[in-house]
Structure formats: structure tokens, C-alpha cells
Amino acid sequence: MTQRLTIENITAHYGTTKVLEDLSLDIAEGELVSLLGASGCGKTTTLRLVAGFLAPTSGAITLGGKDLTRLPAHKRDIGLVFQNYALFPHLSVADNVGFGLKQRGIARDTRAKRVGAMLERVGLSHLADRLPGALSGGQKQRVALARALVIEPPLLMFDEPLSNLDAKLRIDMRVEIRQLQRANGTTSVYVTHDQEEAFSISDRVAIMHQGRIMQLDTPEVLYQRPANAFVARFVGFENLIPMTVVARDGETATVEAEGGVRLSLSSGHFGAIPDRFILASRADGLAVSDETNDGIPATLGLRTYLGRAYQYQCETPAGHLLANGPLGRPLDPGATAKLVPVPEQCTILAPEA
């Protein structure tokens, strides 16, 4: 029923423009993997290649051991959910849902039974005879979901399915999608540009940029341990400080940032510290303190209240940084302080080329 999807070394072009470069992706049975990235990163192209609406220049796509690469789209047996719902405007809700079963030559009464059961699952039984034009956005997307699920496909693919819905409904629907996907155990590919959406429902997320996967991992790892500067910025690491080791003394390394700022870091937390690296963190990875001498000297700018801490815009010799300070000690703009890295909230990345 549910099957493993393997994408091997896919390269794709639009005309002469290369849109995917040597992309490989392996999705386990029953797993939901999101393709996350800005528009033009290749995520939708990847989905359309798997669906069969585009042909790759090279590479192979297999689903449950069956080679899909040259198979026409209508023979691939993949359930698709589109951003704009793509319901058949001239068919009733029930006929929309039953369309795939009809193509499979399933008898009318069996079809009606399965459509009825599916509509019940998505809570739309009372709308079976309506035309899509008479439905709300959320109802339309439920019909689209039911239409894709009822054929019991070995693979489900979602192309920004929630982008046209309002914020509240978006959160309800993503829970619903995840529950249905879990219950059926269907292998799924989910394309989105919304990081929160991707992280909240996926087993693993592939962060894409310029036709490549920058990192593929669980949401937890992506959020806490980005593998490179691109992913770090993407998941909200505001502070990326290039550093060079100038001296080592056992566990402790003295490192220097731009502007001659020197810090000592203990390799205990970071493991090995390479000679050149980027120290990356969110605002809570740099603590503002006016009671220490070790740290990055900073002139504080605007202070904002976050509830759990104050956040400061800081000007330092190493550039503009964001840092958090304790609630008990608000500091005024113009004050000078030190920014002290909090090792648990920092990560070390390879320098950018």
C-alpha cells in the first residue's frame, strides 16, 4: 500500500535554465517529508517531476521499486493536493471525490460507498451534492484532500495546500492533514514556503535553495543545529560572526572576530574548534552583561520587550548583532556592555566560500 519514494541524482531544466541540480532524496514508507524554501528554489519543480508533469534531464524516480521516470502522469497513481484546490467546477462534491475511482473502473455502488465514507471522514457528508463554487476555502481543500485520499495512493503530494486559507484555518487544517496522513500511513511529500508549517507536521524537512537541498533532517536538528550558514539564517540565526583561532591552550581557544574582538571559547561544548569558523546563534545565544570584561564590546541600541527577556540591537566592532539581556536589569540605549556567547545556544559552522 504505502511505498518508499526514491529520487536519484535528478537534474532538470526549463529551456536552458537549470532548475534542479543533482538532487537526491529518499523518503521512507509512511514518512512525511517537507520541501521548504523560497519561491524559485526548486521545491515545486521537484513535486511536478515526481507527479510526471515535467521530465528530468537526467536521473531516476522510483516508487516502491517501480521506475516512474518515463511513466506518463496519469499512470503514476499519486494523490495530489493543489494550492488552489483544482476542484472540477462542473462536478458535485461527491463526483469530484469519486473521479479517481471512476477512472479506475470501480462500479457505481462501490464508488458511492467509498465516496460516502471518505466525505464522512473529512466531515463534508452534508455537502455531497453541492458544486465547488458554493464552498468555502477550507471546505474546498477538504474536498481536494478527500479526492486525493480516496484512491488510496501509495504516495501523497501537497503543493502549498494551505496558502490560500486564513491563519486560524491553516493551523486546523495542517493538524487534520497530518492526522489523516498518519492514520493511512501514506508516504507524503509536502511543499511549502512556511517554515512553521513544515516544522510542525513533518518527520523530516528538506531546506532547498537554488535547486539543491541545503540540509535534510528532522525539524529539531534543523532548528538547533543547522549544518551551514544558509540554513542557519533560514531558521532564524540572526548572529553569524566569522572567527579565526589565534591561540590554543588545552581545551580553551582564543578566537578573534572582525574588528580585533577577542574571545576565549572552550571546546568542551563545541567539540573540536576549527581554525576558521562562524559562530552562529539567535539573539538568546548572546547574553548582554555590563558586569563582565570578557565578551564582545557593544554599544546598545533599541531595546524591545520579549516577555521572557529584553532584546537589544547592538553595534559592535564585529558588526550589527542581536542579543538578549535579563529582565531585572534593563539597560538604556547608548549604554556600553559586553555580549557573552552562551555555548548551549550557539553552534559552529564552516566559513562561507
Place this chain on the structure above:
Amino acid sequence: MTRSVHPALIGLAVLVFIFLVGPLVIVVGAALSDTSFLTFPPQGLSLRWFENIFEIAAFRRTIVTSLQIAFLSTGIALVIGIPAAYAMNRYRIALPGWLSTLFVLPVLVPELVLGFSLLKSVAVQFTVPIYISLVIGHTLLVLPYVVRVISASLANFDFSVEEAAISLGSPPLKTFFTILLPNVRSGVIAAFILAFITSINDVSISIFMTGPGISTLPIQLLAHTEQFFDPTVASVSVLLMVLTVAVMAIVERTLGLTFLAK
């Protein structure tokens, strides 16, 4: 709540209405006149000028010819025009911009020039039979309307609907008939009616393409009025209107019903 309407606006609306309906009233009135000359208001009421049409063999023949030519050329134009409009909308980005201009080009050329060049090339150069050159000429005449009207109704069509059908197992050609066509039905009906009317009323192309033994109704009418100034011209006009309305009704009915039955 009532909305006050400026008297000038009412006056203007009445004028436009008279301008639109007036000629029809005059033609119908003249056709019903009992006199042997064209006059309005009608003097005496009679249907004899309608009988007269069917008494003249040339009129009987040309009514049939005109209907045949109109159906054939409209049919051919739809068969060429629907896929053309589809391709130009579906692959808008991939296709060169001048392609859609190409299909409306015949409208830009004066019809007399089109008719004359068709006569020189199709009828004379390749000695194509009169009947076939008439069909070719009329197809060329109505094709731009078909492509334009179908394109307009496809402009709002969401082609991802087609992809949804394909992903659910419907082959592309079947999808065209079961998904795309029903959704541009009103466009197809509009194109049919517009093309049919254009063909059945055409003079400027037909006048070059008709020849010995084969003529269309408007050309026969033209020939008739050169000799007689009787109300036949009015009764034929009314007949043309009735025929057109009848075809419109039938097309609306049948096309509407077959698509709904799917």
C-alpha cells in the same frame, strides 16, 4: 429605497433602444406589407412575400446552401479553433507572442481583399470546386471569431484542474473532453453562434466564391434586388433572422444538454 435617475439618462436609454430595435421593426413591417413595392409602415398585412421566397427555386436552393456552408465552416472552425485557443492559453509562456495575432489576422484584412485573393488562389489557381472554396472561405472568415471567443473563456480556466484529473488517472485526451470542454461550454456556444451568424450573413467573401449554379442566400438576395424592388428583400431578411435565432436556440439546447449529461 428608490434611486433618482436623471431624466437625460432615461432619454438617452430610450434613444439607444430605438436605434437598436428600430431597423428590426421596419424590416419586419416591410416584409408583412401587402404592396408589391418596399414600404413602411406596411399597407395591408400579408404573408405573400414569404410565400414568394419559396416559390422562387433559386431562393429555395440558396437557403439550403447557406445553411450547409454555415454549419460546415463553423464546424471546421471549431475543430481547428478550440485546440488552437487551448494551446495558445495552455502554453502561453512557451509560445511566441505573434502566434495569437496570426489567428486574428483575417479580421484585419478587408473582407473584399480576402475574398478576391481567395478567388485568385484557391478557386482559379488550384481550380477548387465552388462549393469547397465557399467552405474554405467561410472557415477562414469565422476562425478568428472562434479563436478569440474560446481564448476569452479559457483565460479564466485554471489548468491545474486538468493536472488534477490526470493525476487521478484520466489520460490527457480524455481529460480534454471530460474536464476542459464542459468548463468552456458557454464559450463554445458563443463561438458557434457568432461564427454561424457571420457565415450566413456574409456577402463580401461569398460574392467572389459563388459561381454558376451555386450561390448563397445573401448573394441571391443581392441579385434579386437588382431586378425587383418588392418586399422579398425584407421577408428574406426576416427569414435569415428567424433561422439564426432557431439555430441559436437549438445549439444552446443540445450542446447544453449533452454536456450536462456527462
